[in-house]
Structures are given as C-alpha cells and as structure tokens.
Amino acid sequence: MASYRIAVIRGDGIGPEVVDATIEVLHTLQDFVKGLSLSFDFVEAGDQCIKSRGIALPEETVEAIMKAHATLKGPVGESAADVIVKLRIMLDLYANIRPFKSYPGVPSIRDGVDFIIVRENTEDLYKRYEFMIDEGNTAVALRVITRKCCERIAKKAFEIALKRSRKLVTIVHKSNVTSLTCGLFAKVCKEVAKNYPEVSYEEMYVDACAYNIVIRPERFSVIVTTNMFGDILSDEAAAVTGSLGIAPGANIGDRYAIFEPIHGAAPDIAGRGIANPCATMLSAKMMLEWLGELKAAEILERAITMVLADGKRSTPDLGGKASTKDFTEAVKEAIMCIG
Numbered sequence: 394m395a396s397y398r399i400a401v402i403r404g405d406g407i408g409p410e411v412v413d414a415t416i417e418v419l420h421t422l423q424d425f426v427k428g429l430s431l432s433f434d435f436v437e438a439g440d441q442c443i444k445s446r447g448i449a450l451p452e453e454t455v456e457a458i459m460k461a462h463a464t465l466k467g468p469v470g471e472s473a474a475d476v477i478v479k480l481r482i483m484l485d486l487y488a489n490i491r492p493f494k495s496y497p498g499v500p501s502i503r504d505g506v507d508f509i510i511v512r513e514n515t516e517d518l519y520k521r522y523e524f525m526i527d528e529g530n531t532a533v534a535l536r537v538i539t540r541k542c543c544e545r546i547a548k549k550a551f552e553i554a555l556k557r558s559r560k561l562v563t564i565v566h567k568s569n570v571t572s573l574t575c576g577l578f579a580k581v582c583k584e585v586a587k588n589y590p591e592v593s594y595e596e597m598y599v600d601a602c603a604y605n606i607v608i609r610p611e612r613f614s615v616i617v618t619t620n621m622f623g624d625i626l627s628d629e630a631a632a633v634t635g636s637l638g639i640a641p642g643a644n645i646g647d648r649y650a651i652f653e654p655i656h657g658a659a660p661d662i663a664g665r666g667i668a669n670p671c672a673t674m675l676s677a678k679m680m681l682e683w684l685g686e687l688k689a690a691e692i693l694e695r696a697i698t699m700v701l702a703d704g705k706r707s708t709p710d711l712g713g714k715a716s717t718k719d720f721t722e723a724v725k726e727a728i729m730c731i732g
Contacts, residue, residue: 396430397684400461402454402476405440406658407668408467414670414721415465415677418693421725426689434461438476439469440658449475455483458649463680466653467673470660474521477644480651481514486644487542488549489514489623490679491655493610493630493640497702500712501635508613509557510630511550512623514644516542519620538574538619543581549645550582550617551589557614560592565602565618565626578619599626606630627655638669638710639701641676645683652680666716669708671697674724696727 401416403409416433423429436454443449449472458464458480469476480486489512495504522535547564554562564582566575579596586594597605599622605612606629618626631640637656644651654672662668674697681690700706706723707713715723 395428395684395686396432397462398460399431399433399680400454400457400464401433401435402438402464402466402469403435404438404467404658405470406468406660406663408439408469408658410663410666410668410717411654411670411673412465412467414717415673417721418674418696418724418728419677421728422689422693425728425731426686426692429686429689433465438466438472440472443472450479455480458484458651463684464649464651465673465677465680466651468654468656468658470658473657477651477653478519478521481644482520484646484649484651485515486646486649486651487513487515487545488643488645489620490549490553490643490645491623491627491630491640492679493627493634495634496639496698498704498707498711499635499639499701502607502633503610505611506630506634508610508630509553509615510623510627511546511553511615511617512627513542513546513618513620515620517620536571536574538577540577540581543578544585547582547585547617548588550615551585551592551594554592554615555589559614561614562586562592562594563602563613563616564594564596565599565616565622566596567599567622569598575619582617602626603629606633631655636669636710637672638708639671639675641672641674641679643676643679643683650680650683652676652683666718667709668717669710670717670721671701671708692728692731695731696724699727699730700724 403412436457491510495506516537566579568575631637640655642655678693700723706715706719
C-alpha cells in the first residue's frame with residue numbers, strides 16, 4: 394500500500410473553502426483507488442497566521458513541509474511574497490509548472506488550447522533585491538539571472554516536451570531590450586536544446602508571446618521563460634481558457650514539491666460558498682502524478698472533466714449558479730461512477 398503524508402496550508406480568503414473541498418474529493422478518491430492512502434497534516438501560513446501568530450511562515454510549517462511527501466497549498470493574501478515566494482527559494486522549488494487546457498463545457502476565448510508554461514521559480518526580480526537611492530526619489534530593483542537556473546529550467550521544459558505529442562519548446566524572453574539577462578537565458582536554453590534533438594524549439598519575445606496566447610494559443614506546446622514573464626503570461630493564459638478557477642500549478646524541486654492553484658485569495662467572494670475549487674483539485678491531480686499515483690490522477694481529472702462538460706453544477710466564474718459544495722459533490726459522484 395502506498396501511504397503519503399501531505400502537508401496542507403489552507404491559506405486565506407477562499408483558500409480554506411477550495412482546499413477543504415479538494416480534501417473531501419481526495420478522501421473519496423482513496424475509497425476507489427486500491428492501495429492509495431493519504432494523511433493530511435494541517436499547518437499555518439499567510440495573512441491569518443500573521444494575525445494569530447505574528448508571522449506569515451512559522452518555522453514549524455516549514456519543518457512539516459520538509460517532512461511531508463508533498464504539500465497542498467491554498468492561496469494566501471497580502472503575505473504571498475513572505476510565504477510561497479520564500480518557500481520557493483528556501484526549498485529550491487525551481488520549476489513552476491502551469492498547464493492550460495480547454496475543458497468541455499467551459500466558456501473560453503479560444504478552443505483547442507493545450508500547453509504548459511514552465512517558469513523559472515527562484516530568481517529574476519523575485520529575489521527582491523530592491524533599494525532606494527537619490528534621497529528616496531529613485532527605486533532600483535536588481536534582476537538576477539544565472540546560468541545554473543537557466544540550465545535546469547530549460548532541461549525541465551525539454552523533458553516535459555519529450556512526453557508530449559507536440560514536441561516543441563518556445564523560449565520566451567526580451568533580449569532585444571535586456572540583452573545581458575534575457576540574453577543569457579536565451580543563450581543557455583538554446584545550448585540545452587542541443588541535447589534534445591527530438592524536440593524542436595523556437596524563440597519569441599514576451600510581448601509577441603502575449604499576443605499569440607490570445608490569437609493563436611493552439612500553436613504552443615511548452616513555453617519556457619523567466620520568473621516574472623511566466624507569472625504574467627500564466628494569468629493571461631488562464632483567461633484564454635476560461636477562468637483562473639480552472640488553472641492549477643506546481644512548484645517542483647529535486648526533493649520537495651508544493652501544489653497550488655494559480656489564483657489569489659479572492660477576499661471579495663470569501664465565505665460566500667461560490668468559489669471554484671477546480672484549480673485546487675487539478676493541482677491535487679498534479680500532486681498525485683508527482684507522487685507516481687497515475688491511476689488516481691487520471692480518475693480525478695476524468696471526474697472533474699465530466700462535471701465541467703455536464704455544466705449543470707458549474708460555479709459562477711464559469712457562468713453557472715452552483716456553489717462550491719455543489720461542484721464538490723458532483724466531482725465525488727463522478728469519481729464513484731468511474732470507480
């Protein structure tokens with residue numbers, strides 16, 4: 394029997410609602426996948442943690458994450474930089490993997506979308522090396538791009554592309570302006586590409602990529618880019634596929650991994666019971682894949698797809714009137730049908 398210990402950060406705003414819904418679904422999944430055993434270790438981080446503990450990321454939370462097989466995290470509020478950005482650097486979670494897909498029953502700008510953004514996750518402007526000069530009249534931020542980080546994120550992107558039907562990597566940068574930092578990123582990615590002759594690659598400036606994600610998203614298979622560009626392009630891609638509510642994400646390193654929806658805490662709808670838990674559930678699906686539980690991951694995604702395609706219990710962000718609980722119950726029912 395495969396038994397996994399999962400650290401859980403419920404987060405802020407709608408975080409507890411979508412995380413609790415996902416854990417409900419995972420409990421149901423365990424009943425129908427022979428040998429799958431998940432235990433959950435709830436830990437604190439985020440805005441509410443600051444209010445109750447005076448700190449956004451307690452030491453015991455980090456320790457629990459390091460002891461767990463994987464971590465499932467809900468969105469946090471204003472303290473995100475002191476939680477997930479800090480964890481990415483602290484645990485060297487250098488690859489941010491964000492898949493985008495057109496799901497049946499989901500109103501979207503474009504159909505036929507199926508690509509993955511592979512975002513470097515530990516450097517760039519997110520190092521937060523900022524300071525004031527000129528008596529506080531000028532702010533300066535240092536952008537850090539290293540060969541080591543470029544090499545490993547490029548390798549991750551090409552490895553992912555090898556497993557896809559369309560073996561294409563689009564290297565996204567802005568070397569015509571930031572010739573040293575983006576220049577290094579582009580150069581190293583092309584060097585790595587030589588080790589993957591089965592995979593084609595192309596280069597694209599980030600502004601052109603943003604345009605093409607809206608106009609011709611079907612042209613992409615795997616996009617590899619730097620930290621900030623990947624962050625911005627991800628939200629755009631989520632809009633193209635229909636909603637941030639269906640956009641999952643993974644922060645992966647060589648030893649640790651944290652899985653989370655890419656959307657924020659959405660305090661404006663917190664507590665109203667209408668949050669879409671789909672992105673968190675799909676993040677859990679990615680977690681199961683990372684753990685090697687491919688059958689469980691497949692069943693979970695099939696169940697979610699069935700509910701989305703049916704459309705009768707879609708949440709408001711998808712044009713429906715269903716509650717978080719309605720959607721969750723529908724996914725559980727679908728799992729039981731499949732199982």
